[in-house]
Amino acid sequence: xARELHDDQRIAASGINPEARxxxxxxxxxxxxxxxxxxxxxxxxxxxxxxxxxHTAWAAGAAWADVARRAAEGNHSPVFxxxxxxxxxxxxxxxxxxxxxxxxxxxxxxxxxxxxxxMWTGSAWLGLLPAWLVAVDPQAIYFGxxxxxxxxxxxxxxxxxxxxxxxxxxxxxxxxLALVTGMxxxxxxxxxxxxxxxxxxxxxxxxxxxxxxxxxxxxxxVAVDVSAVALLSLGALGNLQAVYARHTNxxxxxxxxxxxxxxxxxxxxxxxxxxxxxxxxxxxxxxxDANAQLPGERSTPCWLALCWLLVPVFIAWLATASNAARxxxxxxxxAAEPAAIVLLVLALQAMPWRRLQAALAFTLAAVALxxxxxxxxxxxxxxxxxxxxxxxxxxxxxxNHHPGHRRDPVLLRSLLIESDELRTSDNAQLRxxxxxxxxxxxxIDARGERIMxxxxxxxxxLSVSDLRRVRTxxxxxxxxxxxxxxxxxxxxxxxxxxxxxxxxxxxxGGSFAWAITTREMFGSVRVLRFERTDHE
Numbered sequence: 001x002a003r004e005l006h007d008d009q010r011i012a013a014s015g016i017n018p019e020a021r022x023x024x025x026x027x028x029x030x031x032x033x034x035x036x037x038x039x040x041x042x043x044x045x046x047x048x049x050x051x052x053x054x055h056t057a058w059a060a061g062a063a064w065a066d067v068a069r070r071a072a073e074g075n076h077s078p079v080f081x082x083x084x085x086x087x088x089x090x091x092x093x094x095x096x097x098x099x100x101x102x103x104x105x106x107x108x109x110x111x112x113x114x115x116x117x118x119m120w121t122g123s124a125w126l127g128l129l130p131a132w133l134v135a136v137d138p139q140a141i142y143f144g145x146x147x148x149x150x151x152x153x154x155x156x157x158x159x160x161x162x163x164x165x166x167x168x169x170x171x172x173x174x175x176x177l178a179l180v181t182g183m184x185x186x187x188x189x190x191x192x193x194x195x196x197x198x199x200x201x202x203x204x205x206x207x208x209x210x211x212x213x214x215x216x217x218x219x220x221x222v223a224v225d226v227s228a229v230a231l232l233s234l235g236a237l238g239n240l241q242a243v244y245a246r247h248t249n250x251x252x253x254x255x256x257x258x259x260x261x262x263x264x265x266x267x268x269x270x271x272x273x274x275x276x277x278x279x280x281x282x283x284x285x286x287x288x289d290a291n292a293q294l295p296g297e298r299s300t301p302c303w304l305a306l307c308w309l310l311v312p313v314f315i316a317w318l319a320t321a322s323n324a325a326r327x328x329x330x331x332x333x334x335a336a337e338p339a340a341i342v343l344l345v346l347a348l349q350a351m352p353w354r355r356l357q358a359a360l361a362f363t364l365a366a367v368a369l370x371x372x373x374x375x376x377x378x379x380x381x382x383x384x385x386x387x388x389x390x391x392x393x394x395x396x397x398x399x400n401h402h403p404g405h406r407r408d409p410v411l412l413r414s415l416l417i418e419s420d421e422l423r424t425s426d427n428a429q430l431r432x433x434x435x436x437x438x439x440x441x442x443x444i445d446a447r448g449e450r451i452m453x454x455x456x457x458x459x460x461x462l463s464v465s466d467l468r469r470v471r472t473x474x475x476x477x478x479x480x481x482x483x484x485x486x487x488x489x490x491x492x493x494x495x496x497x498x499x500x501x502x503x504x505x506x507x508x509g510g511s512f513a514w515a516i517t518t519r520e521m522f523g524s525v526r527v528l529r530f531e532r533t534d535h536e
Contacts, residue, residue, distance in 0.1 A: 026124035030114050030131055037135045037144075038107050044145045044383050045099045048393035049441060051415060051481065053147040057098055058440035060084035068239075073418075073433045075243045077236060079188040080149040093441055095147075095393075102151035106144025109151070109338070110134055112158045117342055119162070120301040121349045129348070129361050130341040136372045137267050138385050139330060139337065145384075149190050150334040156186055157196055157335035161308055164200050165301070168207060171217045180225050184232040191240060192332040195312035197229065199336065203307040207300075247325050249417045254326035262317040262328055266337050269309060272344035275360075276302065279350035286352055302346050308339035390481050391522035396442040398520055399479065399527050408473050408529075410446050411466075412438055413454040413480035413490065420455045438479065454480075460493035471498060475517075475531040481524050491516065491528065498530075 049057060052074075059070040059081040067085050068078035083101060091097040110131035118127035134140045143151040160182045167175045186193040204222055263269045313336060316327040330337070344364070351357050369375070374384050399405055412435065419434045421427075434453035438444045444451070452466050459480070462470065470476045482490060495514045518529035 026128050029128055030111065033110055033128070033131050033135050034107055037110060038103075040384055041103050041106055041141065041145050042096075044141075044385070045103055046095050047383070047388065048391045049095055049098065049147060050388045050390045050392070051437060053098065054392060054437050054440050054442070056081065056084055056147040057093060058436035060088045060098065061093060061440055069429075070433075072239050072242055073429070075246065076149075077188050077191060077239065079185070080152070080190070084147070095441075098147040098441070099145060102144050102146055102148065105151040105155040106140065109140065109144070109155050109158065112155060112162075113338060113341065116158055116162045117345045120165075120342070121345060123349065126345050126349055126357075126361070129365060130338075130345050132365050133268065133341050133344070133368050134338070136368050136374055137341075138372050138374075138387070139267055141372075141384050142387055143334065148331075150331055153186065153190055153193055153334045154338055156182065156189070157193070158338050160186060160196060161200070161304065161339075164203075165304055168204070168217045171221055176221065176225055180228045180232070183229050186335070187229070187233050188236060190334070191236065191243070192316075192327060193335045194233075195315055195327075195333075196308075196335040197226070198315055199307045199309075199311040199339075201226070202311045203304050206303050206307065210303075244325070246418075250326035250329075251323075252417050254320060254329050256320060257317065257328055259314070259317055262313050263310075265328070265330055266309065266313060266333060266340045268344050269313075269340040271364075272309075272340050272347055275344060276347035276350065279347050279352075283350060283352060302343070302350070305339050305343040305346055309336055309343055312336035389523040390525050392437060392442050392525055395479060395520075395522040395525040395527050396438060396444050398522070399477065400445040402518070402529075405445060405477065408450075409469050409476040410438075410444065410451045411454055411462075411470070411476060411478045411480075412451060413456070413459045413478065413482065415456060415481050417456060419453055420457055422453060422455050423461075437481075444479070458493075459490050460497050462497065467498070471532075473532075475529060478526075478528040478530065480526055480528075482526065483524060487526060495530070 055070075055074045059067055059074065059076075059078075062070050062085075064082075064085060067081050071078040071081040080101075084098060087097055087100055091100070096103075113130040113134055114124075114127040117130050118124050121127070140151075140154070143154060160179070163175065163179055163182065167179050183194075183197055186196065201222070204217065207217075208219075257265075263273070312333055316329075316333060319325045320328040348357055348360055348364075351360065377383055377385060399410075414434070414437045416434055416437075418430065421430055422434060431453060432439075435448070435451055438451065439448075452462075452469070455461070478491075478494070480487065480490065495516075498514050513533045514530050515533060516528055517531045518527070520527045
């Protein structure tokens, strides 16, 4: 008793009330988590840009008037690329500057997840769990170190959901204006972010069904706000039509999946759903009075988190299964991915025993670190994740420093799906787009007319004009991104194609044999030199 009195006197003397003091510890740990996020992301942010990021560099490196066109050619809205344009003009073009927006968004995401779960659970300690889970989640790390809009979408989705929950409780004019503005900005940041609006509207219907008399955010107000978002989004109609015209390209990388597999695409989704179901079963058995609530039971945030998670996944799955648009991809679900972590914490809070909550929280935190394989990757490769394997920076640097690189033709084979259109189109803008891997941040030291982009499929089938240019030169270069089996096939078929085609009139006569004299690998990017041997 005397000790407790002494502690109270010491706390009173320090000027910090006990409630504020109890919040300092979780916030201090949150600061440590954020510091770890910043340091770890910065260590990986200087590695080579991969193919899609080079599109960002290409769009941001254009004149302001050309940014929108270049963004659209990559099936994107121009807003993110305009932001990148401003950063590049202010800081210069580099891996770090191009990834700066994602780095900042990735560092803030744990903070906002902490704050949202703290508000919804009433526990700052529980708020630390989602901050930690997103800090070590490989997908969040990937988005947070990538020069693409997905990390920013995740952050703004958390902010928008929290704001929407406030609007449902108390729909002031200022909050509604912020809600409409935020959703419009999210839509223009990436068109698939509109799936978040579908989740919010589904939750609104659930609230109206469960609490028809107490809901303050009425049908008329919702109609006005949704109509405002729709009107403000009309500016993207032309771009959307152009993007949808190429929607069959998405079949190359978006697979059909079952609904259960679709949920698995969102990290922690199944864990959260299973834990929530178990918690509710346990609570039902413990509840003695049907009208009473057990401590810590708050169903409203759970419904919102469920809609936030399941509605976008279901719509993406339905669009993919019907082939209307292949949307079932982690990038297109970026706005819904934080929902699984939030739902997991809400399910944890629904557990009736504090000690069980603490034990499960520590277990989940440990499992997250182990499953992330971060310790293994750091020891083995010195990096957090090893998803990006195409080292275009080193490949282009090697080419530019190789003797004799300026005089011979250069064939470029990337994994751009759009490059297959080169067979049927001689559009100058398409050719410019297909060349961006070697003309943006990492530019090869060669005149543009010497660089010949190849189709992605059957890349060895050169056009007649490209064949003539290659065969009349003493050698040529091939820069390509490919895995081992397809790379070997392309090399073999290309040599065979060159050997079988007879020389055109007016070119060097004789028969020809081709040999690969240089083969260097930079991850999945290869630099090869072919030289011709003449035989009489």
